[in-house]
Amino acid sequence: MTYTIRKTREAVELDLNWQNPAWLVAETLEVKNFRPESSTHRPQTLARLLHDERNLQGIFQVHDRYVRTTRISYGSEVWKDACVEFFVEPKPGCGYFNFEFNCGGAFLCNHIVDPERTPNGFKRFTRLPADIAKVVTLHSSLPRVVEPEITEPVTWLLQFSIPFTVLEPYVGSLGDVDHQTWRGNFFKCAEDNSHPHWAAWSPVDEFNFHLPRCFGEIRLA
Numbered sequence: 001m002t003y004t005i006r007k008t009r010e011a012v013e014l015d016l017n018w019q020n021p022a023w024l025v026a027e028t029l030e031v032k033n034f035r036p037e038s039s040t041h042r043p044q045t046l047a048r049l050l051h052d053e054r055n056l057q058g059i060f061q062v063h064d065r066y067v068r069t070t071r072i073s074y075g076s077e078v079w080k081d082a083c084v085e086f087f088v089e090p091k092p093g094c095g096y097f098n099f100e101f102n103c104g105g106a107f108l109c110n111h112i113v114d115p116e117r118t119p120n121g122f123k124r125f126t127r128l129p130a131d132i133a134k135v136v137t138l139h140s141s142l143p144r145v146v147e148p149e150i151t152e153p154v155t156w157l158l159q160f161s162i163p164f165t166v167l168e169p170y171v172g173s174l175g176d177v178d179h180q181t182w183r184g185n186f187f188k189c190a191e192d193n194s195h196p197h198w199a200a201w202s203p204v205d206e207f208n209f210h211l212p213r214c215f216g217e218i219r220l221a
Helices: 164-171
Strands: 002-007 028-030 044-051 055-064 067-069 083-089 096-102 110-118 121-127 137-140 146-150 154-163 181-190 197-200 216-220
Touching: 044 083, 044 181, 055 083, 096 154, 154 164
Parallel strands: 002 044, 002 216
Antiparallel strands: 028 044, 044 055, 055 154, 067 146, 083 096, 083 181, 096 110, 110 121, 137 154, 181 197, 181 216
16 A cells, blocks of 8 residues: 655645645545454545645545544543544654544554553553644544434544654654655544444554554655
8 A cells, every 4th residue: 555645835724624725636545444343334534645844734534423532631542432543654663653533633642663562552652742742733523522422424524733843753853754755554443432443544454553564655745
């Protein structure tokens, strides 16, 4: 799997507009490889990314149902809510970052060097502190809390911007990112609802999203 992040000259307005002319030049990917452990619910999840000289910018559009979200704080168990995720490995051998966003706009991120599971999370990882996480801008079309579950079809959007300065303390200077090839994956999941599901852009060969061997190529134009 290969995705190209095209370059833009300026930051895209956080207006949750999938049809914004800035996004129309971006490639569209679909998160459609569902794990067999999922229920019959198969939400269509699309994503578009762009980059400028200082930031990664992205937008997800999800045609969903059975939507529920209750976590509101940074670092909480957002993957149990209606959630989209972006995992990215900028440099080989330097670990990856798991940006996990629930549909209400809460998120978490770790820098993970060894994803072997332990009772505390992973064998070698660092939770990005809240003061660093504050510079990640995020906007969602749904309220912070969706409870009870929305059982009818609903389309929601989530838009984000991640400065490269968030990543560099952990992987070193990224320099000029033009023409670099990174690795990563995109996911859609929900656990605490009536129709749990788990889907990936680049298929995972186990019931586990933390598999760098399954990442696809992400090329920065």
